[in-house]
Amino acid sequence: MYNSPFLRQKASVRRVMVTVLVAMLPAIAVQVWLFGIGLLLQLAIASAVALACEAGMLALRRRPVARALGDGSALVTAWLIAVCLPPLLPWWMIVLGTAFAIVIGKHLYGGLGQNPFNPAMLAYCVLIVSFPALMSQWPGLHGGDAAAQLHWIAGGERTLDAMTGATPLDALRTGLHGGGEVASVMQSAAVGPAFGHVAGAGWEWVALAWAAGGLLLLAMRIITWHIPVAFLGTLAAIAGLASAIDGAHFAGPAFHLLAGGSMLGAFFIATDPVSGATTPRGKLIFAAGIALIAWLIRSFGAYPDGIAFAVLLMNICVPLIDQKTQPPVFGHKLGKPDGGAK
Amino acid sequence: MSDATPDTQPGDVPAQALPPAPGAAGTAMRSAVLLGLFTVAFTALMAVTYEAAREPIRLSVEARRLELIGQVLPPADYDNALLEDTVQLPALGALGIDGPVTLHRARRAGEPVALVFEAQAPDGYSGAIRLLIALRASGEVAGVRVIAHRETPGLGDYIDPAKDRANPPWITQFAGRDTSPATRWKVRKDGGDFAYMSGATISARAVVHAVGRAAAAIAPARDALFGLPAGAAADEAFKTSPAAPDAHGDASRSTPQ
Amino acid sequence: MNPEERAALGDIGRKGLWENNTALVQLLGMCPLLAVSTSFVNAVSLSLATVLVMALSGGVVAALRTLIPHEIRIPVFILIIAALVTCLDLAFNAWLHELYLVLGIFIPLIVTNCIVLARVEAFAAKNSPLAATWDGAAMGLGLLWVLALLGSARELIGSGTLFSGIQMILPGAHPLQLLGEDYRGLLIAILPPGAFILLGLLIATRNAWMAHVAKVRAAAPHAPTDVASA
Structure with a gap:
């Protein structure tokens, strides 16, 4: 994957990871604009947990902590987890998912470069298999004020349907299962504004x-x-x-x-x-x-x-x-x- | 294991204890006879166990059946031998089950109390959902339980009270619903009377529709069903009654929750 | 019983329970056991049934080993194991009916559990009935304690309870709600991936322990064992 001389390798990993983080910014901005500021909090939680787990595992494995932390790979994993989860999940779910990705998905297999599975996707799968109901609750577009979103993430009482909307994929699948056809489901008012446009x-x-x-x-x-x-x-x-x-x-x-x-x-x-x-x-x-x-x-x-x-x-x-x-x-x-x- | 010649025994049996070394055909014959003897001996063991276990198994199956029925109809409500007081329903489309269905009749001091029968929702998220329904002689539902289902764990499986974290469990909302047109057998999302869990509407919808269909089909025939002799086929009860009303039909009046 | 025989039996027990543990070292016959280790009660019940089959089939095969012709031994072994499992299946159906419904197909499937045939072929066919019975039981018990641990962990993580379903075996007993009524349950622990993840962690723990022991022994050649035997 990486070319010799190996002296450049760490710097190169760091450059790659920072570029990936920068490339994620436009989409993060759009998601925040559409779904609210909850995502920013989730990004912060995921980053903190990822760095803490990475440092903890590196220390346990008696590897140099500072250099490996600085390569940014844990941050990329954390950000990928945060952007693919519904942004209003309670905080402990993103903690659980991120910790699972870093500890079991990455370090138990030998750390960066050794993991056979994509750690971010492992986190997503663990959470969706364990909490399928919460994982299919996306906020409606521009739904809910910032205070309510933070209240949800803090683990507050969730009022179903008040702020959530089905994703287009979900709405389509449910509609088709109910005997509808693609065209009618997409236009149906019953599924709300989810099908306003193409997807x-x-x-x-x-x-x-x-x-x-x-x-x-x-x-x-x-x-x-x-x-x-x-x-x-x-x-x-x-x-x-x-x-x-x-x-x-x-x-x-x-x-x-x-x-x-x-x-x-x-x-x-x-x-x-x-x-x-x-x-x-x-x-x-x-x-x-x-x-x-x-x-x-x-x-x-x-x-x-x-x-x-x-x-x-x-x-x-x-x-x-x-x-x-x-x-x-x-x-x-x-x-x-x-x-x-x- | 050592590379034994055909007629050597594993273990510590001295060779002279065996019959004189036979030829290949003799070895095969001897093996066949021994295998036959072993088969007879162990089949006998199984037969003896089967005989000993047969009566307890019958009792266990009956107790289990009664226990299951007890979940939809309190045992204190009836005093007859529920498992013997049955009639055979013909294959009704409304029950969703291919082939005949056994219907149990509960009575107290000879008076009709309730009908207990199975039905099936064909349109669960991952296949059919099997239901046990108790319908009181008054025409209202006494209780419903999900007997078998394959709904997604953590999502649609709340229809099974063993997996439901709500209190009271979701399935208990069927108790006391009557079969008059006043009950709208739909989930609230579709404009009906029944709660559901957001994100897992399909399982709830399937069960609500199936119970509504089954109750609507059985309720009009309930007097005829109670009147039949035990063990009879109930085909007649459904020929005389008018066609089952559409369970999905809209009702003008709404029932308060 | 002379000391040598006692030492041999102790050796069999140590191998079954730890050194050659079916679940942690040999990894044999795991399919049905991983499938039912969703709770402590299920895991222990099926393990106990397996212990019973292994001990009985070991004893019966060892007792009949002089009568079983070498070239048809496998069909005869299977016949003996299948007959014992069928009897056990009927007994569960008759006297532990609710548990029978939960364990379902997995009781008959003990026949195909390769650890049973493996012990019969590798041990019972060459040893005395007493040793073979004990070997089967020890191997089964080795499976049992691992499965009990796995079942407890899966149940606790997955639903926050312990001993759920205990009333099927001990009427009147109650399961424990350990993690509070509000615990949502990490469902993946109860689903098949959870079995593999937790079993992997158990194996890793055992390997780490064995590596630690080996290191300590190597570092201190005058360990107490040497002193004791000196």
Whole structure:
């Protein structure tokens, strides 16, 4: 992953991580604008817990604490967790998720560079499996004043329906299950303003902000084009095919690309250099697999979004993908392995 | 284990204790006979256990059945042998179950008290939800329990009181609902009378609709059902009664919560 | 019983309960046990059933080992194990009916638990009935204490209770609500991933302990054991 000389490695990790954090800022701004300031508090909580857990685990493992803390990787994990969770979760949930990601997801596997699973997605999955009801409560657009939001995060009594609205993915799935069809569900007043536009009023702005941050990462050469293009292309192709065959029961590609965590997943999560595939062809297969599984879970599953599960499932396949897609050594021709290899 | 020749025994049996070493065919024959003997011996063991356990199993199954019915209808409310006082319902679309359904009739001092039967909600989030329903002779619901379901843990499984953290459990709101058109058998989100948990409407909706359908189908026939001799088939009771009213039909009057 | 035999039996017990622990070292037959270790009562019940099957099948096979022809030993072993499990299944159905409904398919599945056949083939077929019965019981008990720990942890984290369902075995007993009525329950502990995560942590704890013991022994060659044997 990192080139020699190794003296530059720490600085390089730090540069990468800081760039990623900067690239997340536009989307964070849009989410705060749409859903309220709760997200800022969640970011602060997640960052503090991530740094504390990172320091604690490094000390336990007798590694230099200051240098590893300074690389910013724990902060990136923390921020990714905070932005993909509903912003009004009670504080102990984000503490639990972040601590699980850093302690079990990262350090028990050997720390930065060794973890087979994306730590942020592990946190998301632990929380969604454990608290599916809370995890599907997103605040309505511009819903609730700051004081009420902070009250919720502090663990205050939650008045259901007062401030929450279903995400577009959730509303669509519930509507389809109730016997509706895509077009009617999307226009139905019963699901509220969630379907004002392509993927729910506001949600497309979140998606576009993530895409903008992703383009910055591409321009800065932090990530390569393979994973975003393969992920979004496959997702669009499958969604397009399914909605062409049965438009009443499957949403189209525009919806899938702009709803839920598609853009966040394409540019910031699937591109994790540690838990993702590393060869160029491998990246294409890895990302296409995530898109396929995510679409399947969204279309037939029970949980609000499928990206996290899809990423973890494809993380498991990474060693196999990398092994099978190793580029041939220079000087050897493809398809003509020499000597004993069969 | 050592690489034993075909007719050597594992363990410490001296060779001369065995019959004279036979040929390959003899070995196979001897093995077959021994395997047969072992099979007979252990099948006999199982048969003896089965005989000994048969009566206790029957009693356990009955006790379990009564215990389950006790959750929807207090045992103090009836004094007849509920498990024997049954009629066979034909396959009714309103119950959602393929094939006949056994309906138990509870009586107290000979007077009709309640009907207990199973129904199924076909449209749960992850497949069918099996229900046990008790319907009082007055026409109101005595109680409902979910017998089997596959709803998402932590989300839709609150329909099962064992998994429900609310107090009183969600499922208890069925008790006392009558089957007149006054009850709107829908969740509040759809303009009905029944509470649900935000984010998991589908499970609640499926159960409410299924109970409404089943109650609406059985209630008009309840006098006829109580009148049948025990063990009879109840097809006639449903031919004479008018078609079951639509459980989803809107009612003009609302019931206060 | 002479001291040598007693030492041999002690050795069998130590191997079953700790050194060759089924759940922590051999990792055999974990599928049904992970599936039912969602609560202390479920885990201990199925473990006890497994202990019973292992002890009985060990004893029966050891007693009959001179009669069982070598080349058909596997079918005969399976026959013996299956017959014992069937009897146990019927007994659960008759006398512990509620528990039988909870454990369901997993009681019959003890037949396919590879640890049972493994001990019968590796130990009972070559040893005396007493040693084989004790070996089966010790291996099963090794499984039992790990599963009891796992079941307690999953139940406590997952729902905040301990001993829920105890009234199925001891009528009148009550489960403990340890973490308060308001505890929401970390559901993942009860779902399958929780079983793997917690079992992994248990194995890691055992390995860390063994590494620690090895280090202490290496650092202090004149450990008390040496003094005692000197």
